[in-house]
Amino acid sequence: MTAVRALAVWCPDWPVIAAGGSAELPGAVMHANRIVACSAAARLDGVRRGQRRRDAQSKCPELTVYHHDPARDARLFESVAVAVEAIVPGIEIIRPGLLVVAARGAARYYQGELPLLATIARAVSDATRYDVQLGIADGIFAATQAAYAASIVPAGEAAAFLAPLPIRVLDRPELADLLIRLGIHTLGDFADLPRTDVLARFGPDGAYVHDLARGIEIRPPAARVAPPDLDVEMTLDPPIDRVDTATFIAKTLAEQLHERLAARGLACIRISIEACTENGEQLSRSWRHGTTSPAVSAPGFTANAIADRTRWQLDGWLSGAIRSHDGQPSSGLVFLRLVPDEVIHDDGRQLSLWGAEAGRGAEAGGASGPGGDLEQIDRALARVQGMLGPDAVVTAVVGAGRDVAEQIRLVSWGEPRDVLPADAWPWPGRLPAPSPATVLKSAQPATITDIGGNPVVVTGRCVVSAAPGWLRIGQQPPVAIAGWAGPWPLDVRWWDRLTARRRARFQIATIDGAGLLMVCENGRWFIEALYD
Amino acid sequence: MFDTQGMLRSAASSLEGLSPDLLEQLRAVGSKELLPVPQALAELFPEGGVRRGSTITVSGSSSLVLALLAEVSAHQGWCAEVGSPLLGSAAAAEAGVELERFVRVAEPGEQWPSVVASLLEAFDIVVIHPPLRAREADMRRLSARARERSAVLLTTAKWEGAALGLTVIEQRWHGLGSGHGYLQAHELEVQSLGRGAAVRPRRATVWLPQASEQLSQASEQLPQAL
Numbered sequence: 001m002t003a004v005r006a007l008a009v010w011c012p013d014w015p016v017i018a019a020g021g022s023a024e025l026p027g028a029v030m031h032a033n034r035i036v037a038c039s040a041a042a043r044l045d046g047v048r049r050g051q052r053r054r055d056a057q058s059k060c061p062e063l064t065v066y067h068h069d070p071a072r073d074a075r076l077f078e079s080v081a082v083a084v085e086a087i088v089p090g091i092e093i094i095r096p097g098l099l100v101v102a103a104r105g106a107a108r109y110y111q112g113e114l115p116l117l118a119t120i121a122r123a124v125s126d127a128t129r130y131d132v133q134l135g136i137a138d139g140i141f142a143a144t145q146a147a148y149a150a151s152i153v154p155a156g157e158a159a160a161f162l163a164p165l166p167i168r169v170l171d172r173p174e175l176a177d178l179l180i181r182l183g184i185h186t187l188g189d190f191a192d193l194p195r196t197d198v199l200a201r202f203g204p205d206g207a208y209v210h211d212l213a214r215g216i217e218i219r220p221p222a223a224r225v226a227p228p229d230l231d232v233e234m235t236l237d238p239p240i241d242r243v244d245t246a247t248f249i250a251k252t253l254a255e256q257l258h259e260r261l262a263a264r265g266l267a268c269i270r271i272s273i274e275a276c277t278e279n280g281e282q283l284s285r286s287w288r289h290g291t292t293s294p295a296v297s298a299p300g301f302t303a304n305a306i307a308d309r310t311r312w313q314l315d316g317w318l319s320g321a322i323r324s325h326d327g328q329p330s331s332g333l334v335f336l337r338l339v340p341d342e343v344i345h346d347d348g349r350q351l352s353l354w355g356a357e358a359g360r361g362a363e364a365g366g367a368s369g370p371g372g373d374l375e376q377i378d379r380a381l382a383r384v385q386g387m388l389g390p391d392a393v394v395t396a397v398v399g400a401g402r403d404v405a406e407q408i409r410l411v412s413w414g415e416p417r418d419v420l421p422a423d424a425w426p427w428p429g430r431l432p433a434p435s436p437a438t439v440l441k442s443a444q445p446a447t448i449t450d451i452g453g454n455p456v457v458v459t460g461r462c463v464v465s466a467a468p469g470w471l472r473i474g475q476q477p478p479v480a481i482a483g484w485a486g487p488w489p490l491d492v493r494w495w496d497r498l499t500a501r502r503r504a505r506f507q508i509a510t511i512d513g514a515g516l517l518m519v520c521e522n523g524r525w526f527i528e529a530l531y532d
Numbered sequence: 533m534f535d536t537q538g539m540l541r542s543a544a545s546s547l548e549g550l551s552p553d554l555l556e557q558l559r560a561v562g563s564k565e566l567l568p569v570p571q572a573l574a575e576l577f578p579e580g581g582v583r584r585g586s587t588i589t590v591s592g593s594s595s596l597v598l599a600l601l602a603e604v605s606a607h608q609g610w611c612a613e614v615g616s617p618l619l620g621s622a623a624a625a626e627a628g629v630e631l632e633r634f635v636r637v638a639e640p641g642e643q644w645p646s647v648v649a650s651l652l653e654a655f656d657i658v659v660i661h662p663p664l665r666a667r668e669a670d671m672r673r674l675s676a677r678a679r680e681r682s683a684v685l686l687t688t689a690k691w692e693g694a695a696l697g698l699t700v701i702e703q704r705w706h707g708l709g710s711g712h713g714y715l716q717a718h719e720l721e722v723q724s725l726g727r728g729a730a731v732r733p734r735r736a737t738v739w740l741p742q743a744s745e746q747l748s749q750a751s752e753q754l755p756q757a758l
Contacts, residue, residue, distance in 0.1 A: 392638075485714050
């Protein structure tokens with residue numbers, strides 16, 4: 001389970017830049033008398049995030065103070081998003097000033113990750129006047145950290161790259177405080193703790209950030225695509241072209257969507273905002289729930305967070321990103337839709353003391369409704385995954401392949417059970433149903449002789465030397481064979497010398513009623529599966 | 533006044549119209565205490581189904597286990613399996629088990645009792661292939677956990693305190709000649725023996741896979757030879 005290669009585009013100190021400041025001049029954005037962001041020059045003078053205005057100004061008297069306005073940040077960031085999207089499609093905005101995108105395909109297209117970064121950097125600086133820093137690594141979290149360091153972390157080295165970083169970068173202030181008091185200062189120290197202990201002490205969220213620290217980024221457990229009826233949409237008549245109207249609509253839609261999700265016990269971690277203009281332009285943008293958001297108690301977007309992002313996006317579009325061919329702002333928006341792209345089970349709340357028992361008791365017996373206790377199932381499996389690792393809990397997909405073992409694909413719990421196109425193809429050479437009910441972990445050697453006791457062999461042309469008469473497993477006394485069929489040859493990967501295998505399969509029934517699937521390979525016989 | 537007697541009579545007569553099979557099924561599903569079992573296996577269980585919270589042992593046949601799981605799966609239940617070798621997934625799908633709701637843990641290692649205990653919290657039925665050196669205390673504790681959570685624990689080897697044990701006493705495969713044909717139908721003579729109401733041994737002949745029953749019915753309806 002490797003994390004996807006992700007590319008992060010980061011605009012340093014974005015709130016200050018968006019407010020009109022620059023890196024060279026000391027500037028800071030204030031919210032509720034606290035510094036939210038400051039420019040590099042201000043930081044040199046000792047201004048820090050979280051300082052009060054008076055402290056900051058005492059350190060740096062010439063500090064320019066800007067008003068905090070997330071909508072402005074998001075609106076201006078849209079131009080960066082558009083510039084990046086022209087190079088790589090499928091971007092996801094984590095917050096204004098930071099976006100991520102899958103890097104693998106694009107890196108191949110631009111012949112390497114470095115050329116890709118160069119192309120994006122050039123595109124952004126051509127299209128906008130902003131500075132960006134870029135980074136590539138395995139997983140969104142590592143890629144973000146790589147962008148802060150402006151570096152490319154080679155595949156598989158995310159853990160080593162993250163190890164020296166301070167624990168604060170996890171953006172879990174409470175957890176970080178506690179860990180620092182415990183003497184754990186870097187992600188590397190944290191990653192060295194046994195996973196089971198972390199899970200036991202800090203719960204699923206702790207285990208999740210522990211995985212991040214180890215450079216393992218799996219999608220949050222049981223992420224799944226939302227069923228289509230969760231989308232909310234609205235036709236806008238008359239078309240809207242003003243931000244204040246957009247705000248109102250964003251709020252209504254967001255509340256609707258959140259209600260629908262909540263009714264199913266789901267939370268949204270990625271949302272697509274889609275709109276259509278009067279002139280027929282299709283606009284769409286995805287926002288991802290910040291994986292390192294401090295809102296630990298609430299997985300996924302809250303209604304307000306959805307409304308904010310929708311409003312920011314509409315603002316971004318309405319204030320200039322929609323342009324017709326001659327570069328003039330195009331018409332207003334006539335259609336708006338919110339699509340929850342990825343949802344998870346909202347298990348952030350605490351189980352009530354008696355709730356679990358009552359829930360189970362009510363439906364003890366009878367058929368529990370479809371997905372009725374899905375939450376309990378998820379929780380039980382999460383516990384087992386915590387004990388044994390995420391790959392220990394699997395479900396099977398019967399798919400492509402001729403061999404009994406080969407056609408089974410085991411999917412870790414929480415990963416999508418994808419159906420591959422090849423699964424539906426006919427696989428001539430498969431044995432007919434019924435399939436063996438026990439497939440041995442590894443083939444067990446056995447001997448097959450004819451009635452006279454001579455070994456039975458299969459020639460290169462698949463001719464059986466004599467009818468099998470006796471089966472002998474290990475030191476047990478031989479058993480007489482009542483019926484047999486075969487050989488069904490299986491000559492696979494003959495084009496590759498190292499992995500090529502030639503086998504002949506037989507079905508064998510013994511007189512005591514057992515059915516076996518046996519294989520003859522290189523003149524030796526093996527039991528592969530039991531029809532029991 | 534209402535004609536209560538008449539209403540009761542008409543209700544009874546409307547029930548009479550149903551086939552005995554269907555009535556049996558209704559009884560099994562309707563009862564909160566029983567996990568449904570396939571029709572062919574029902575006579576092996578004194579109550580016509582597996583009592584929730586009980587521990588049963590099925591030895592000698594994996595397809596028998598799959599047949600039991602398929603029925604749970606057909607009623608939207610969740611099944612889990614712990615230990616190895618795993619039941620054949622292709623066979624499970626053919627038997628009618630929904631693979632999406634059939635979760636497996638192949639290598640629980642030393643922690644198998646805790647894994648099973650966790651799964652019993654949520655699953656309707658948990659199949660377990662106990663390791664050779666399973667401790668009696670662990671077995672008893674898990675059976676107690678199953679009882680407490682009204683889940684069914686199904687073991688494939690000897691288990692301390694199982695309420696019911698199904699054993700294959702005779703089996704035969706059909707469809708295989710000498711050098712031709714293929715394994716088509718499995719005939720099993722199964723005996724059930726347990727405690728309480730199950731203390732008297734019961735026997736049944738079972739044909740697996742279940743689908744072959746329909747197949748044989750279908751073949752009877754083939755058009756006559758020309």
